[in-house]
Amino acid sequence: MIFPFTAIVGQEEMKTGLILNVIDPSIGGILIMGEKGTAKSTAVRALADLLPEMEVVKECPFNCNPEDVLCSRCRERLRSEGPLPREKKKMRVVELPLGVTEDRLVGTLDIEYALKKGEKRFEPGILARANRNFLYVDEVNLLEDHIVDLLLDSAAMGVNTVEREGVSFTHPSKFILVGTMNPEEGDLRPQLLDRFGLCVQVTSIQDKALRMEILRRKGDFDSNPSQFVKIWGAEQKALSQKIMSAKGKLNTIKVTEDLLEKIVHITLSLSLDGHRADIVIMKSARAISALRGKMFIDSEDIRGAAQLSLRHRLKRFPFEEIGKESEKVQAVLSRIG
Amino acid sequence: MMLFSEFVGHEDAKLALILNAIDFRCGGVLFIGEKGSGKSTLSRLFKNLLPDGTPFIELPLNITEDRLIGGIDIEKTIKYGRRIFQKGLLCNADTGVIYVDDINLLPLEMATLILEVQDKGEVLVEREGFTSRYPSRFILIASMNPEEGNISPHILDRFGMCVLWESLKDKQQRIEVIKKAAFAEIEQSGQRTSSDIGLKKKISSCQLSLENTGIPEPTNEYISQLCLENNISGHRGDIYLTYAGRAWAAYDGHKEVSKDDVDKVSALVLTHRKRMLQEIEQKLDQSKHHHENSPEEHEKEEYRQHAKNPKRDFDRERLNKIETDEWKDSNRQRVESNPKEEIFEIGTPFKIKRMFFKKDRIYRTASGRRTKTRVKDRGGRYVKSVFRKRKDIAIDATLRASAPYQKMRGREDRLIIHEEDLRFKQRERKMGHLVIFVVDGSGSMAAQRRMIGTKGAILSLLTDCYQKRDKVSMIVFRKERAEMVLPPTRSVEFSLKKLKDMPVGGKTPLTAGLLEAYKLIQRVRMKSPETRFLLVLVTDGRANQTMTGTPVRDEIKRVVDLLNELHVTDFIVVDTEDKKGFIKTDLALQIASQLRANYYTVENIKSEFLTELVQIKRKGLS
Numbered sequence: 001m002i003f004p005f006t007a008i009v010g011q012e013e014m015k016t017g018l019i020l021n022v023i024d025p026s027i028g029g030i031l032i033m034g035e036k037g038t039a040k041s042t043a044v045r046a047l048a049d050l051l052p053e054m055e056v057v058k059e060c061p062f063n064c065n066p067e068d069v070l071c072s073r074c075r076e077r078l079r080s081e082g083p084l085p086r087e088k089k090k091m092r093v094v095e096l097p098l099g100v101t102e103d104r105l106v107g108t109l110d111i112e113y114a115l116k117k118g119e120k121r122f123e124p125g126i127l128a129r130a131n132r133n134f135l136y137v138d139e140v141n142l143l144e145d146h147i148v149d150l151l152l153d154s155a156a157m158g159v160n161t162v163e164r165e166g167v168s169f170t171h172p173s174k175f176i177l178v179g180t181m182n183p184e185e186g187d188l189r190p191q192l193l194d195r196f197g198l199c200v201q202v203t204s205i206q207d208k209a210l211r212m213e214i215l216r217r218k219g220d221f222d223s224n225p226s227q228f229v230k231i232w233g234a235e236q237k238a239l240s241q242k243i244m245s246a247k248g249k250l251n252t253i254k255v256t257e258d259l260l261e262k263i264v265h266i267t268l269s270l271s272l273d274g275h276r277a278d279i280v281i282m283k284s285a286r287a288i289s290a291l292r293g294k295m296f297i298d299s300e301d302i303r304g305a306a307q308l309s310l311r312h313r314l315k316r317f318p319f320e321e322i323g324k325e326s327e328k329v330q331a332v333l334s335r336i337g
Numbered sequence: 338m339m340l341f342s343e344f345v346g347h348e349d350a351k352l353a354l355i356l357n358a359i360d361f362r363c364g365g366v367l368f369i370g371e372k373g374s375g376k377s378t379l380s381r382l383f384k385n386l387l388p389d390g391t392p393f394i395e396l397p398l399n400i401t402e403d404r405l406i407g408g409i410d411i412e413k414t415i416k417y418g419r420r421i422f423q424k425g426l427l428c429n430a431d432t433g434v435i436y437v438d439d440i441n442l443l444p445l446e447m448a449t450l451i452l453e454v455q456d457k458g459e460v461l462v463e464r465e466g467f468t469s470r471y472p473s474r475f476i477l478i479a480s481m482n483p484e485e486g487n488i489s490p491h492i493l494d495r496f497g498m499c500v501l502w503e504s505l506k507d508k509q510q511r512i513e514v515i516k517k518a519a520f521a522e523i524e525q526s527g528q529r530t531s532s533d534i535g536l537k538k539k540i541s542s543c544q545l546s547l548e549n550t551g552i553p554e555p556t557n558e559y560i561s562q563l564c565l566e567n568n569i570s571g572h573r574g575d576i577y578l579t580y581a582g583r584a585w586a587a588y589d590g591h592k593e594v595s596k597d598d599v600d601k602v603s604a605l606v607l608t609h610r611k612r613m614l615q616e617i618e619q620k621l622d623q624s625k626h627h628h629e630n631s632p633e634e635h636e637k638e639e640y641r642q643h644a645k646n647p648k649r650d651f652d653r654e655r656l657n658k659i660e661t662d663e664w665k666d667s668n669r670q671r672v673e674s675n676p677k678e679e680i681f682e683i684g685t686p687f688k689i690k691r692m693f694f695k696k697d698r699i700y701r702t703a704s705g706r707r708t709k710t711r712v713k714d715r716g717g718r719y720v721k722s723v724f725r726k727r728k729d730i731a732i733d734a735t736l737r738a739s740a741p742y743q744k745m746r747g748r749e750d751r752l753i754i755h756e757e758d759l760r761f762k763q764r765e766r767k768m769g770h771l772v773i774f775v776v777d778g779s780g781s782m783a784a785q786r787r788m789i790g791t792k793g794a795i796l797s798l799l800t801d802c803y804q805k806r807d808k809v810s811m812i813v814f815r816k817e818r819a820e821m822v823l824p825p826t827r828s829v830e831f832s833l834k835k836l837k838d839m840p841v842g843g844k845t846p847l848t849a850g851l852l853e854a855y856k857l858i859q860r861v862r863m864k865s866p867e868t869r870f871l872l873v874l875v876t877d878g879r880a881n882q883t884m885t886g887t888p889v890r891d892e893i894k895r896v897v898d899l900l901n902e903l904h905v906t907d908f909i910v911v912d913t914e915d916k917k918g919f920i921k922t923d924l925a926l927q928i929a930s931q932l933r934a935n936y937y938t939v940e941n942i943k944s945e946f947l948t949e950l951v952q953i954k955r956k957g958l959s
Contacts, residue, residue, distance in 0.1 A: 108733075109736075118740075119411075163399065
């Protein structure tokens with residue numbers, strides 16, 4: 001039994017950030033900064049659990065979407081056997097452990113198979129399992145450098161191309177990257193920060209009543225999980241439907257020229273590198289507006305999107321302190337109408 | 338769908354790609370620019386301009402050497418009982434394109450290999466019992482973000498063209514970019530693709546007219562002269578400029594290549610070559626600084642001002658800016674306190690000279706970016722397979738080694754592996770260090786606000802540590818004792834805060850500072866014996882406080898002897914003494930020589946941005 005997403009108290013920013021990524025996975029993941037024990041991994045797991053099943057090619061280890069780019073194996077199968085059989089699968093949270101090796105991440109030669117049969121076969125790695133799922137990296141700042149490079153390489157392309165140890169293989173690897181970090185334990189290079197679409201900061205809740213509510217719900221859940229899940233069933237279903245309908249109408253949402261200008265105004269006045277910030281603000285504003293059930297993006301959506309997309313991008317140099325920068329954002333945001 | 342011809346801005350980058358598509362002898366192109374500015378996006382759109390079926394290979398960072406060059410095909414070799422070759426990506430790329438994103442993150446050996454093949458137009462295979470050569474002519478497109486680390490000048494020089502780019506600043510253009518990126522999937526393609534199809538057709542017709550595009554003698558002369566004037570080393574500049582000029586002439590519909598055609602492309606070909614030269618010039622200029630401007634100097638100067646492409650210098654400034662701008666606003670704040678104990682602001686930091694470490698053969702588990710080390714555990718990049726035994730068997734290489742013998746050994750079901758087939762993985766990763774700053778916080782450092790420059794120097798060193806993934810620690814000695822203000826950490830944020838708040842005032846217990854560092858090194862070694870250390874001593878050398886009552890210099894000598902016994906430690910001494918002052922002690926210099934340390938003054942530790950990128954003589958550990 002998984003704790004229901006809707007029963008998580010507080011941490012609204014984090015919850016929104018996660019939901020927006022589900023609505024539009026091309027937003028590019030989320031970085032969660034903050035202390036231990038702030039329901040980070042609970043929230044991710046709960047959200048995965050909340051979502052309806054997705055359609056995948058039957059028995060494909062890469063969860064290929066029958067309607068999208070296929071892996072080498074499914075392509076072969078399509079050619080020789082015709083239309084691919086389908087099945088339904090739940091979205092999962094795949095974890096990336098810190099000590100992961102390069103070959104386990106990207107996949108490699110299937111050694112057992114090679115020894116037994118004398119034939120080559122690709123053994124899928126973590127990036128394969130992560131396709132169309134959440135990829136959860138706890139303490140991403142402690143991950144080894146070359147692993148991070150590989151991770152971002154395929155995150156950027158949505159495809160994992162493996163060319164190693166005698167095997168060549170390509171499979172889709174589109175995942176929602178969720179990274180957590182405790183900034184006191186070391187930094188993430190600004191280049192890596194920039195690759196995360198959104199960034200939220202979580203702190204433990206200080207409000208006494210809310211803290212008690214957390215305890216109460218946790219207690220209820222632990223003593224009778226199925227009962228608890230049942231009670232929250234209606235809310236869960238409502239949210240799930242809301243998310244799926246937002247996802248469905250994402251492409252129909254319109255934006256006016258002057259709102260685009262506002263986005264550019266924000267990023268230009270903060271003199272941000274690159275266009276990623278512009279694009280992410282746009283995409284998340286669109287997702288927010290879809291979630292709110294509207295047809296047009298408005299300034300409020302953009303403000304909300306900017307809050308989530310800018311925090312980690314302002315830190316243009318490792319030594320700059322984050323605090324001062326968020327004041328700058330507030331100042332710029334308050335100036336836009 | 339996005340289109341190449343509709344890509345917003347970056348005309349020079351688009352031109353470079355088009356010229357390469359017209360004539361692959363243009364030598365490929367390297368895009369240098371900040372993150373998220375569209376380098377990869379444009380490179381991938383390049384596909385649209387190539388004839389259908391042209392190989393377009395994106396080189397993944399996870400590539401191993403056997404897949405790059407080719408090697409034994411295990412499956413077929415076992416089946417047929419003789420060695421059968423499986424082509425690598427370099428062979429497959431023949432007549433096509435290889436695209437390397439973040440080429441500066443690719444292991445140096447791989448990058449060198451790729452460029453060598455590109456230069457020769459063929460792959461020489463000499464491995465696993467094969468000796469053969471395959472044609473491999475391809476257009477190499479690569480991108481890099483200089484913040485992630487630099488690229489060897491040899492590699493840089495191999496690229497026919499280089500484009501420096503930054504994100505667009507024009508509002509309207511930026512809006513266009515968002516629209517294209519965010520709504521790409523919704524828009525109808527249909528007739529819109531026609532612009533790319535048109536460009537594609539034009540390119541293939543240019544390829545035909547290329548041979549008929551003549552290069553008259555004056556243009557040839559002009560090219561050589563241009564390269565000579567710009568002091569372009571080697572002949573690659575001339576050659577690539579000729580090809581690029583011709584490709585442009587064909588593209589622009591000229592019958593022969595004019596000087597104007599050459600001018601049009603010279604920035605693409607010469608920017609990255611000229612930069613090397615500028616470095617030398619700068620050094621030369623510095624060394625004969627006291628000479629009056631000689632006539633030749635004057636001429637050179639004049640040339641520089643009349644440079645055919647003002648953009649060149651602009652580009653350089655731009656790159657410099659990327660580095661320095663980030664510093665400007667931050668770190669200016671100054672905290673006042675009582676006059677005896679002052680806190681100084683941090684001076685403007687700068688790119689520092691490369692810090693060298695001796696290589697050793699200890700196997701380690703550390704991670705970082707400074708020095709390459711052999712790796713003991715199973716992390717790190719699997720570089721190649723070796724015969725030498727260790728725990729980490731390279732199964733792929735072992736299988737390849739055993740494959741040809743399977744028939745002979747009478748394999749029925751499982752593979753028969755003999756001991757002599759075993760190969761082992763050699764992994765490598767760059768190792769971090771603990772960098773210990775031992776900083777003089779005594780009153781004498783406050784004189785003439787010397788502390789500001791000193792803090793700037795320390796901050797620069799910290800930046801370097803950050804890029805190389807070192808841990809840092811800081812010890813400050815002042816008044817009666819030394820204090821570890823920053824225990825070993827990887828967080829630069831903390832170090833910055835400590836640096837900012839570092840007070841100055843009181844006597845100079847230099848010995849105490851060094852001793853504290855010594856103790857720290859011993860402690861860390863107990864816990865993790867593989868760590869390497871770099872001790873950076875920052876002082877003006879006016880030691881005047883003893884710990885034991887013995888003369889200061891004797892006391893220092895004793896600690897220095899202790900430190901010298903640490904074989905895992907390298908030393909840097911940054912001397913902040915005012916060398917123009919009346920009383921020089923040069924004690925810092927003496928300590929440096931006793932420690933065999935790299936010795937710098939605050940002034941000469943500075944080095945220009947990009948020195949690493951363009952250093953001609955580089956013996957570095959890359």
